[in-house]
Amino acid sequence: TRSTRPQRLLKAVRKHAARGDPQSVISAIDHFCRHSEWAMNIGDEKGSILDSVVSELNPEKVLELGTYCGYSTVRIARLLPPGARLITLEFNAGYAAIARQVIAWAGLEDRVQLVEGASEDWIPRMKEHFGIETFDFVFLDHWKDRYLPDTKLMEDCGLLRKGTVLLADNVICPGVPDYLQYVRNSLSYKSCYFKSHLEYTKAEDGLEKSVFLG
Numbered sequence: 001t002r003s004t005r006p007q008r009l010l011k012a013v014r015k016h017a018a019r020g021d022p023q024s025v026i027s028a029i030d031h032f033c034r035h036s037e038w039a040m041n042i043g044d045e046k047g048s049i050l051d052s053v054v055s056e057l058n059p060e061k062v063l064e065l066g067t068y069c070g071y072s073t074v075r076i077a078r079l080l081p082p083g084a085r086l087i088t089l090e091f092n093a094g095y096a097a098i099a100r101q102v103i104a105w106a107g108l109e110d111r112v113q114l115v116e117g118a119s120e121d122w123i124p125r126m127k128e129h130f131g132i133e134t135f136d137f138v139f140l141d142h143w144k145d146r147y148l149p150d151t152k153l154m155e156d157c158g159l160l161r162k163g164t165v166l167l168a169d170n171v172i173c174p175g176v177p178d179y180l181q182y183v184r185n186s187l188s189y190k191s192c193y194f195k196s197h198l199e200y201t202k203a204e205d206g207l208e209k210s211v212f213l214g
């Protein structure tokens with residue numbers, strides 16, 4: 001049977017990227033998505049904004065919602081100090097299997113914990129299962145109708161602290177209107193928009209950075 005797009009993406013990583021070299025993994029995926037097959041990775045343009053937010057914050061505890069093939073997982077983990085930890089939640093077993101191999105090819109498996117399952121099931125278990133008190137940084141890039149409920153769930157579970165940064169992908173395309181309205185109007189967040197483009201296209205998209213005020 002025909003391979004899947006994530007399987008073909010992994011094949012391109014193995015062919016063109018050097019083991020243990022995260023930047024070459026990132027470049028190989030971007031090249032594959034520009035010249036072979038579009039895929040819903042954050043991409044190089046929005047990825048540079050993600051890099052700058054992570055570098056400025058220097059987070060110890062990171063949560064990523066939506067691993068997909070592990071592109072943004074690699075982008076974030078490559079910038080973390082060795083003691084830091086990134087937990088990434090992936091619902092689709094096929095995607096998770098590919099992502100594990102992409103993360104391993106980049107040599108970042110020591111800083112990354114990929115957990116298979118639904119965010120709504122795992123967010124309430126972060127404290128007792130992973131010994132996490134609060135997260136310093138959360139990257140939202142999963143199902144767009146889950147951004148808002150999962151943000152409220154993280155608040156309710158006490159996983160956000162004064163200064164925790166949420167960064168949300170796709171706030172224009174495909175769009176997350178309910179989430180945007182919430183973080184931009186809630187007195188518990190200071191929010192700002194980073195205008196960019198939908199990965200590998202000329203369409204507008206952007207990232208919303210929201211700091212939890214406690």
Ligand SMILES: O=C(NC/C=C/[C@H]1O[C@@H](n2ccc(=O)cc2)[C@H](O)[C@@H]1O)c1cc([N+](=O)[O-])cc(O)c1O
Nearest residue numbers: 040066068089090091092095118119141142143170
């Ligand atoms: O739809 C988009 N993303 C949905 C991503 C969903 C990912 O999150 C996982 N998940 C993990 C945990 C869960 O609880 C639920 C899902 C899913 O298994 C999938 O791997 C999207 C679409 C476009 N687009 O141009 O159409 C562009 C983008 O950048 C996008 O991110």
Ligand SMILES: [Mg+2]
Nearest residue numbers: 040141169170
């Ligand atoms: Mg996205």
